[in-house]
Amino acid sequence: MNHGQQSGEAKHEDDAALTEFLASLMDYTPTIPDDLVEHYLAKSGFQCPDVRLIRLVAVATQKFVADVASDALQHCKARPAPVVKDKKQHKDKRLILTMEDLSKALREYGVNVKHPEYFADSPSTGMDPATRDE
């Protein structure tokens, strides 16, 4: 009984926290606009008049994209810097979102995105791109 009461209380707290969170969502404007999210949710059959839920989905998507992008950024930064030819010691690497970084990042999410090579002129074509030069 105690356990049940405790879980009941926890549930109440959880519910309170949930409602609080949903209320706070109204202040936070997600980067992905509501109309766009609503359009795609309607495409998949999701029907809900509540704006908070749409914002929840938008925020979830935004978080997903941010996670993937940050992982790709890690891969980009982890790559060895190009050879500095002039006298500058430290050169800021240009942070460009490329397909390679993206495919590496998405692999952890279970998505297989492999960009095929233009030319297959050497035996190492199609192998792990980390071993090859850019």
Place this chain on the structure above:
Amino acid sequence: MSTERAQDGDRNEAASSSGCSESYEFSHAAAKAAVAQVCESVGYEHFKDPALESLAGFALQYILQLGKTATSFANLTGRSQCNVFDIILALDDLTDNGDEGISSESCSLGRSVKLREIIDYVNSSEEIPFSQPLPRFPVAISDRSRNLIPSFVEIGETPPGKHIPLWLPAFPDPHTYKETPMWIERVSDPRGDKIEQARQRRKAERALLSLQRKLVCKLSSRNPVWGDMDGVKEEMREDESEMRSVSPSISEEKVESLNRDGLSVIEAFAPAMEAARDGFSSEAHTEWKKKKPVALSKLRTEKKFLGQPLDLSLQMKGEDRPLSFVREEDRDDKRRRAEFILRQCMENPVDLNQL
């Protein structure tokens, strides 16, 4: 910022190409812009287009998958509309929780790892609203098209056919697909036109006839008064104007009729002339002589009148006339003329029909 320029370029390209039907292109372009903004907040400065496009596609697939899973969870419990727990369950379903799995208590905040992560993310990250104002793109066009074409009920028409309900948009007006005449077509009546023409011809000839009769009448009835010529001149001018009002195509026939009647006029003039000469023999010769050339010239002008009816007024104007006579004679002349015409119409119906 080069990312923004790249974004704008992509957006402009997509927007211009989405000017035609596909709403997919427009939404895809908007999603690309949003995703680029998110990446920018993460730390990226530049994007490669294929990478950005594929990432935007993934984000859209994520939304679609979330929606599909949440809907299926709602349908599982017999609801058609989703609630927050459906979304939480769907979120957990999408994430790869290999060791945990979905438990019955994962709906709550405490258990759902994903939700906690999201809450943390909301609290920690700064707010980046979407940069461009986005219109309600899928709905607006259909609203406009619906408003442009009113329904049968709104117009107040009954649809042509019982199978068409009233709330459907009305059919277009017949002038949009049929060739309807732009002007009121007048029915051409050739027979009626000919009758009208003949009637006008007869009217003109009647006027001429009356003119000649007047001349005859004047000369025969009022022999001593040669000054009457002014009144006759006036009458002739009026008759001419009458003649001119009739169409010129029948002038030939006029001339013919004149020829026919002109002979009778000259014949009528001859005894009148003799009577005049006899009557005036007692009076001043000079006066008569003065008037005589006038009469002769009148005859001459009469002859000319046969050939060229329109030159008459000019010739008559050239002669001297006592002006005082004109006005007094006008009124009497008009009265007498009306009487004369009436008499002639009564007495000689045959002559009129001849014309």
